[in-house]
Each structure stands twice: as structure tokens, then as C-alpha cells.
Amino acid sequence: MAPRSKPKPGEPSSSDAAAPLLPERCIDHKNKNIRKEKWRELRLQKNKEKREARKKRQKVREELGKDAPPVLQPHTIETLRIPDVTTVQPDDLETQQADRLDEFGGYFGREAAPRVLLTAGDFPSPKTRDFMKELALVIPNTEVRLRNFSSVKKTARVAAAKGYTDLIFINEDKSKKVMANGLLHVHLPDGPSALYRLSNVKLSAEMRRIKEFTHHRPEVVLNNFTTMLGHRVGRMLASLFHFDPEFKGRRVMTLHNQRDYIFFRHHRYEFKNEKKCALRELGPRFTLKLRSLQKGTFDSKTGEYEWIRKRHEMEDSRRKFHL
């Protein structure tokens, strides 16, 4: 980044005692014309310094060639992200222990194979039904049922009794053209319930690739789930898929988290050589955004929320992400 310009002589210089004032703040003149002029001069000076610094860096790079310091990368939201206190470290023993004991420990310890029940609101529209059918193909061991006007809690109880490990509800908004807009994932029997906002659903029927589906068990790739919450959500989503992937099938499900949006993709991969891999997208694609995570099964009134997206508290900064 360009070095800050020093305050010009004659202007009130930033006080060293308190937090250093931005030099721009020093250009506070009551007369607007003079103020404008000062700002303009300051900007010109800044640009000039930037240009000179850049020229110097280029010169250094030319001279040193290979030994030159690495090229400065432009800032992105990811690089400027406010670091989260709860970021999971790779070798964290505490997380490992917690993982063993939490609701998904059984799954990751290969105790039970996941069985998923997929259902929707009362009268699902054709598009939603298509989406559900595709999801049922994509997530192994899934059954689609129509809900007979029973409540979510009741459905969860019945499903748990019948031996399902996960329950997925697709919510839709009939007033809008785009149908399905919510997804509720309840991990049974007593597991956490995650409510997501569903968007950008693209069906594989539209991509005309549905004939290329096979029944091999897919691999799962989870990208970018860094914080504790993200870690938990990632494990929850991973527990939907069977834990023993069949590599022969070369199917991969990707859940990629970027700026709190989880993108779901389904590909068939093929290694051309050890440096390149070709992907062919099958299957539906959709985006999830976590709205809330509840401890038990879904209970909007008396449930204990682990995490809710409270817009005013959490979204005051554009550089702050939770997953």
C-alpha cells in the first residue's frame, strides 16, 4: 500500500499522543474552496507517491530478477476479512475431541449409514418436486415423501422412529416465481437443525445431464469452512453423504463456502494427468446461506438456538463472515 503522506507544514499536524489522526482529517478548513484545494493537492501527492513506489518496485524486480521480493497482491475481501476468534486450527486437539463426542461422531466413526428423508411444504410446486427428485438422486440413500400436513416436529419424531438419520425440508415461496427458497436440515434423532436460505437452484434436467448420473457413492469436498461454526456446519452437511465413497464412480459433491454462501456443486472428475483434472458438471447446483442453527430438532418457539443471523448485529461490517 502506498505510504501515507505527511501532513503539510502549516496544517495542524496529527497529535502523537492520541491515536494518530489520518492525515486527511487534518485538512479541515472552514472555507470550502480552500478545503477543496487542499484535498486535491493531497490526492495528487498520494498518487504521485504511489507511482514512484511502483516504479521503484519494478526496478528492484528487474534488477534482482529471481530474488526480488514477491509481487504485492491486491487486496480482496478475503484478504481483508476480519479474523474470527473461533477459527479452527488444523491440529486442534480440542476440536478433535469435541468432534468425537458431538452428534456426528457416530457418523464419522462409521457407526450408522445415513438415511435421508426429503420432504417439502404442503403442496409443493412442480419445480420443487423436480428439485426434490434430483436431490434424491444426488444424495445417496434418500427418500422423498410428501408431507401430509403434519408439523415439522411430528415429522421429525416419526422419521427418527423409523430410523432416518437426517430430515430435509424444502420450503418454497409461492408468491415469487422462483419457487424453493428455504432448506431446513434436521439431523436426527436429536441433532442440530440448520435453517438455510436456498437460492440459485439450477436443475440437472435443465442442464440435460441427468442421464449421466450413476449410483456410485460420491466423494465430498468441503472448502473454506474455517470457523468453529463453519466446522460444525460442514460436518453436518457432510454427514448427509455416505462415508465410504466409491472412487470408481468419480463423483464429487462440493460444498464450497465463500463469504458465508455455501455453494453446492456436483461433478464428475477425470484426471488427465497428475497436474490436471477435468470436471464435468452434473447434477443440480444451489446455494445455501445459513440463517440459524438450533440445538435440538426444529422448534421455533422453545428451541435453543446455537446461532442466529441477526442482521443488525452481525452484518454491520462487510468484512466479517461467520462460516
Add this chain to the structure above:
Amino acid sequence: MAMKKLVPLPRKVERREVRREDKALVAANIDKAIEKELLERLKKGTYGDVYNFPQATFDKVLSKEGVESDEEEDAEGEEEEEEELEEELEKEFVADFAESDEEADIEDYGADSSDSDTESAAAAAAARPAPSRTKRPRVEIEYEYDGPSTSKVKS
């Protein structure tokens, strides 16, 4: 009927979320990320001996003293390794060393791997330093599908 509760969605928020999602999608570069992840897994050997890339596996064989020895680890050791690997920051995969899977695959690919191994041995033995990345003879990789293949994949 818990889902019957109407939750209002302010229009501005909706618009903002859609825009942000589009930008996040662009920033994500998903295909590249998936490729990278899959290549890492290939390197790490999660696929065992399924893929026969002479250079990579040969190097690995030279350095790790045989991929087979890894697979013969006892189940407990593998579980621990799995859990360690599972805690990796950006890379979590569901079954690293699915032993039974690999063994089944190796049996299937037994014929193939022996062929390519000899090919790779010949290639490497042709007076070229092992990690050389210059031109090497093109090796054909055969994928064997057992039974009537249900998938049509264009390579």
C-alpha cells in the same frame, strides 16, 4: 405447522443478498478450487493405486517406500490419521483411507497397474533422472469399468 409462519423478507435485504451471492460466486472460483482439492487428494494417495500416473506414483514410491505399506496400517492407526486429517482447515474429506474400498480397487486394477508399472519402469529407466519433467513417452491410461458401464463419460 411450523413452516406456515410467515417470515417477512425486506426487499432491500433480498437484493443485497443476491448481489453478494453473485460476487461471492465470482470470488470463489469453484472449479479451480475443486480441481486443486482433487489433485491434492491424488497426491496424498487417498485414491490408492487407482490412477496410474507414472511420474507421480513413481516419485511417491521412491520416497514413501511403497504405497502398499500405507494401506496395510491397522485400522486404529488409520482412524486416528483420519481424524487428524479431518481437522484440517480447508480440506475435510469423508473417507480418506477407506481400506476395503482400496483393496477392492487394487484387485480390480491389479492387471492394469502391473502393466503401467512396467511401462513406467521402462520409461524411468531410460537414462533419465527421476524427477525430470521434460518430455517423456506418452503413457496411455486405461480405466477399467467392471460390468456394463452405466456412465458415459467423454474424456
